[in-house]
Amino acid sequence: MTAIVWIRRSMRKHDNTALVQAAKEHDEVIPFYVVDENYFETADLGYPRVSFWHDSLKELKEILQRDGQDLVVRKGKPLEQLQKVIEETDADKVYYNRDYSPYARERDQKVENNLECEVESFKDLVMFEKREILTNSGDPYSVYSYYSKKWFKRDKRRPEKPEGFETPELESDEIPSLKELGFEKPEGTEVWEGGRENGLKRLENFKERIWDYDDRRDLASQDGTSKLSPHFKFGTVSIREAFWASERVKARNPNEDDSGIKTWQEELAWRDFYFQMIWNFPYTVDEPYLEKYGSIGWKSKEEAPERWEAWKEGKTGFPFVDAGMRQLKQTGWMHNRLRMVVTSFSSKDLWLDWRDVHEYFSKMFIDAEVSAMVGGIQWAYSIGTDAQPYFRVFNPISQGQSHDSDGEYIRRHVEELENVPEEYIHEPWKMPEQVQEEAGCIIGEDYPEPIVDHSEQREKAIKRFEEAKED
Incomplete structure (x- = not known):
């Protein structure tokens, strides 16, 4: 048969x-x-x-x-x-x-x-799906911390190798080339190579650095994350292979502090959490999980074209935000800390509609996973499950100072700022005219002025959420 x-x-x-x-x-x-x-x-x-x-x-x-x-x-x-x-x-x-x-x-x-x-x-x-992990009352979890406790306690299946089988001779079409499918490589694009061999190499390399994951994962210029998400997306490496590889690292070093390993495994649990959310609450693909914020006044890209283009092209005048958006455009990937920062900025500073953000991210990211994308965007917009509280607003300047203190990541992706002194790299608009000339970066000409006043936008965002909450 x-x-x-x-x-x-x-x-x-x-x-x-x-x-x-x-x-x-x-x-x-x-x-x-x-x-x-x-x-x-x-x-x-x-x-x-x-x-x-x-x-x-x-x-x-x-x-x-x-x-x-x-x-x-x-x-x-x-x-x-x-x-x-x-x-x-x-x-x-x-x-x-x-x-x-x-x-x-x-x-x-x-x-x-x-x-x-x-x-x-x-x-x-996934490790666990649909309604496998439920609350004590039999409902799907909408708070990650409670979900994750049960996720870690559950037994996890180990990877399996398929037994020998034969494939009967059958007509097979050629895999069409990218050009035949209508895709040409854009100029300046750095492309990640896919395939299982590259996925296994990345997993092997990350195992050497997983101990430092806690300390390095938020440093934008460093290779501190696993970068396995595209391989999970296309299944070149399974979640079971990755989880048990990290368990073997821990077992070989039983006396070491394994907090870095646990923190990385939390990312796998988050991934399952978002998959079960989209299964149990499929409406969140189009509507906020917190429905009271559904008509809070986001502006579509047609209604706010200048803000949309500035954000999309990495020309907002906020270097850390712009570096993240340009990294995405150049490579199809963005550091996870930046994903939170640029999405918070699109929400609380620019008031762009989250659906447009989701559509753009879905196009651009190699690892575009609908469940995680919706979950992450709605988290940053304070409209989703286990959402970031609306009164906490990411500061695009201090985020850069904390996670790219010397500006290495910014200079790597925003070439106009390559020669800006470290003391001004996060707020280049504060450079005196002479320093701007010496750096070859005239603010307003070579690099834009900030598109908004962050402090003002923060106050407006909090007020809007409070008014929606009261209604």
């Missing part, structure tokens, strides 16, 4: 739950991927993310072929292509790993309802 493993995001052979289970029950297994060209034509996607996906898909096919198997690729609509392969091979079962966004749920339900064979799905993207 023949099984089809419909691969979407778990772009790896090892510890791919659907593939592991199919190989246990079938001698013939068809790893199957559908390139939905219509999706690439209609979705607004940035080059770095599509390039990372392309690398990962190509490498998965190469790995399977190296092991005497194959990845069958077809172009078209998933349901139609799956049905064709079932007819061609008399496959009796389709396996796939679950996804949790409203779009994915609708797509997968359509396939399950219409395929003419048995379909089985599996938990793979």
Whole structure:
């Protein structure tokens, strides 16, 4: 009997739950991927993310072929292509790993309802899903700290290797090039290479630095984070592989302070938390979790075009914010501290609509995960689950001073400020004229004046939230 493993995001052979289970029950297994060209034509996607996906898909096919198997690729609509392969091979079962966004749920339900064979799905993207971790009264958690206590106490499955299987000979389309899909590399873009090999290298390198994660993760200029999120997004490395790798580091050094490891594992728990939030509260993709703030007066990008463009292009006049936005545009990634800072700035300083921010981030980030993106943006906007209290507003100047004290990160991404003295790097508008000339950076010409007065905007934001709260 023949099984089809419909691969979407778990772009790896090892510890791919659907593939592991199919190989246990079938001698013939068809790893199957559908390139939905219509999706690439209609979705607004940035080059770095599509390039990372392309690398990962190509490498998965190469790995399977190296092991005497194959990845069958077809172009078209998933349901139609799956049905064709079932007819061609008399496959009796389709396996796939679950996804949790409203779009994915609708797509997968359509396939399950219409395929003419048995379909089985599996938990793979996360440690714990849906309603596995609930409050004592049986409700989904909306506060992370309580959720995480149970997350850490639960037993966690270890990675599994699929048993040997054969892939029958079957017609397979070529994986289309990025150019064929309509993507050209923008000038000045630094592209991350995808694929499992790069993911495992990154994991291995991070294991050497995980002890210092607590101390270094917020330092913008340093390589203090794991940078594994794109690999989790496309499934080149599983969450189980990463978690148990960190546990092995801890076990080899039982007398060391493991607070850095625990803090990093908290990030994995946060990731699961946001996945269960979007499953249990799918409306948050379009509406605030805290519905009382739904019409608080955010301005769409059409209503505030100058502010939107300044924020998007990294030309707000606040160096730390601008460095973060330019890093995103240049690389498809942004340091996590900066993600909080630029999103708070778009909210409490510029009053830009969070939906536009989400749409832009979804296009630009390599690791754009709907659940984490919605959760993080709504947290910064003080409208989400476990949200940042509205009266706490990130100061874009002091954040830079705390997390990029010498301005190394700023100079790396905002070239106009490369020669600005350290004492002015976070507030360049305070430079005397002579210093501006010596630095080759005239404020208002080479680099913009601050687009807003942060202190004034902070007070206005707090007042708006208080008024909405009272209503």
